[in-house]
Amino acid sequence: MTASTPDIKNLGGRPRTGIGTPVMVRLQPDQLGALDQWIANHETAPSRPEAIRQLLEQALKP
Known part of the structure; x- marks a missing residue:
């Protein structure tokens, strides 16, 4: 089975929230x-x- 198999879910990265501006x-x-x-x-x-x-969050902390 390879990573391109449709039944394998990609769990990498941040989960989609549907909110936020790219x-x-x-x-x-x-x-x-x-x-x-x-x-x-x-x-x-x-x-x-x-x-x-993460860097942006650190830089904007009061």
Whole structure:
């Protein structure tokens, strides 16, 4: 059985909520490298979108 088999559910990533606004962000190579390094330093290794959400949440805390 392969991952492309229709009866296998993809459980990766954040679950869909049906709410929220998609935002496309273009990163320069040095920014992307820094983001990837930040991800590599975390045991859970979040996806790039999840890492950006976590960093944004940290930056906006009062």
